[in-house]
Structures are given as C-alpha cells and as structure tokens.
Amino acid sequence: MKAWLDTTLKALNLVDTMEQPNGFTRLGYSKEELASMDVFREVAEELGLSVRKDHAGNLMARWEGETNQVVLTGSHLDTVENGGGYDGVAGVLCSLGAVKALKESGFKPHHSIEVVCFASEESARFGVSTIGSKSVAGIFDKSVENVRDRHGTSIREAVESTGLEWSSIGQAERPQDEILSFIELHIEQGTQIEDHGAGFGIVRGVACPIRLKVKVEGMAGHTGTTPMGKRTDALVALAPLITFVSKEAERLSNESTKPLVATVSTLDMKPNVMNVIPGYAEAGIDIRSVDDVLKKSMANKIIEQCRNLENEFNVTIKLETLVDNSSILLDEELTAKVKAAGERLGYKTYEMDSGAGHDVMNMAAKWPSALVFIPCEKGISHHPMEHSTLDDLYAGVKILAEVIQQEAGE
DSSP states (O other): OHHHHHHHHHHHTTOSOSOOTTOBOOOTTSHHHHHHHHHHHHHHHHTTOEEEEOTTSOEEEEEOOSEEEEEEEEEEOOOOTTBOSSTTHHHHHHHHHHHHHHHHHTOOOSEEEEEEEESOOOSTTTSOOOHHHHHHHTOOOGGGGGOBOTTSOBHHHHHHHTTOOGGGGGGGOOOGGGEEEEEEEEEOSSSHHHHTTOSEEEEEEEOOEEEEEEEEEOBOEETTTSOGGGOBOHHHHHHHHHHHHHHHHHHHHHHSSSOOEEEEEEEEEESOOTTEEOSEEEEEEEEEOSOHHHHHHHHHHHHHHHHHHHHHHTOEEEEEEEEEOOOEEOOHHHHHHHHHHHHHTTOOEEEEEESSOOTHHHHTTTSOEEEEEEOOGGGOOSSTTOOOOHHHHHHHHHHHHHHHHHHHOO
C-alpha cells in the first residue's frame, strides 16, 4: 500500500518526484487542475470505480452498493500558486487508498461509496473558495460570475473554458436523502498534532472568519515641506492598529476556552510615492474562532480602537465588513466514530478545531460530516516544503477504511 501511495501521490501531482523547488500550481478550473483530475479518473477506474463529472466540474468515483444512498469521502486537487503537493491531494489519495484497502479485504458495501474530487477549493485564483463543494451543497452564489483573476478571466469564463455551462452549475446540488455522511481527510497545516504527540487530529469545528476592511483618510502632502506637527498622515494613524490587533487577539484568546486568532493580512496606501505623505491607508483584517461571540467581541474591539485612532490622529476611518460567516460545528456522532476508529487502530487522538476552511464546512450544512487531520511536517503548508510521511498517509488510509466500512456496511 505504501508503494501505491507513493506512486499515486506523484501521479496526482503530475510529477516524478515530490522535490519541486517552485512547488505546485494547479489553480481552480485551470488546465493543470483538469490534468490532475484526469489522473484521478484513471486511478479510480483502475480500482473498478465508475466516474462521472457533475455540472460544477466535481468528479465522483462510485463503488456501487446495494442501495443508492452514498457514503462520501474525498477532498480537492487544486492548489495555491507555488503551493505544496499534499494540501487536498492527501485527502483524495487516502480516500482512494481506503477503497483499495476495502476491496482487497473482500468488503462488500451495503450503501454505495463515492470518492469525490471537488473542483476549485482554494481561493487563490479568484478570491472565492470551495466552489465545487458549495455547488454540491446547493449554497454556491452565482452572483460572483464576474469576479476576475489577475489575468482578467472571470469565474464564469474559467468554468466554461473547461466545457461546463455556467447556467447549469446549480444542477450539481445533490438531494439531502442521497448522501448519508461525508468524511474528509486533510493535512493539518499546523503543529498541534505534533505538539501533543498524537497520531491524528479529529476536528470538532471549522473557524470561519469575520473579515474587515479599514480605510483611513488623511491628507497627502510634501514630505520635505510639511512640518511634523501639521501632518495628517493616514499610515501613521493606521500603524498602531496592527499591533493592537495582534496583542488584543492574544489577550482574548488567553482568557477564553476557545482559541482566537486575528491578523492584519493586507495593507495598501496612496499615493505610495517616496516624497508624498500617505493621504490614504487601508488594512484587511482576518478574525477566526469557532466561538462566534468571541469573534464578534474582537471585531467590536477593533471598531472601538478605530474610533480612538480617528480622534487621536484627526483622520477619518471607515470600516467595511467583507465577510461574517458563522463557524461550523461538525457532526458529533460521526466525529466520535472517526475518533474511535483511529483509536481502535492504535493511534493517539488529539481533538482540535480547524483555523482553515475546507470543503467539509459546506457539506456539513446539509449532511453529517467529519474532518480528520494527519500531521504535516513542522506545520508547513501552502509552500513547496509541505510534507506528510508515507506512514501518516497510510494511517489516514486505515482510519478512513475503518470508518467507511462501518458507515457503508449493513
């Protein structure tokens, strides 16, 4: 199995070696993502599965059972630019591996089993994430059709360039009674499993963000002739907010039973010229916790601090809420089954929350869903050095096979 995992991992990544200094770039609805999906189809068909593409570009590889109800597992194959070869791929690989293991054991499914390869999970191309799984769950907002990538291609154009019809993307939605459960495996993208000496992580919830845009309006002026005491520097007014967000998030997190993180993750200023005082500055802030009350508290603290800075520096500060998504709690019963399956196999569990979004958060809106993490070395992710060992991938295969057998059996 480990040799098969190694070979198939490289095949799905379209490489002969995982040592890729520039990483992997397979953006959503690109020819590279399609090429990787073609490999998925080939591997699935070699395992005796029937494969179909839905109206959103997702691939479903099916092992027919005695009923039409489906136990679903899988993840995605697209990446960020110059990313790693395990984010998403590990989940697809281990799901296929679990089917291979079950077939070799002689298992006969009562309920049908499907391995899904979701399209365009990453937001790297358009700033819009999880298009494929949102479509399956019936929660994709088609109003984003004119959002464009940095080359000027719209989401609609990208989708239709793969042979799909934008007008039909809603037909990817699946009936609620068709899917019994969904189980996603993913690399952790952090170090909590390693830090706690565990073999795998079982996820209780996904911390969806509040995202704020802070716009500071001051007055541009000549850097050489405007006295220091007569300036209205927008960047100077914004600068204290960066430290405030970091320190206040740490304080609130330490005082709470649930972790909170907040990041000033984008900055812009105008005119951005060496000899001109910044007359305008802008920051994007990302706030995450599975505790929605805690997230809102942090957002309110930022709003309060902006009012203080407005008065202190004689600037105008406007705030815009870009995203305010409720966090997702995963199905307790299915999560307990996954935890128990891993422990039966001898792996130590660490219960945790996910600070990153995954396809499972959309599936959980409609079906019982669970998310299992395997370690990734030093927590490195979205980077060419991203790595999970074959031992960890094999553990993921065994855990998924154990749970799928339980879910799909009589």
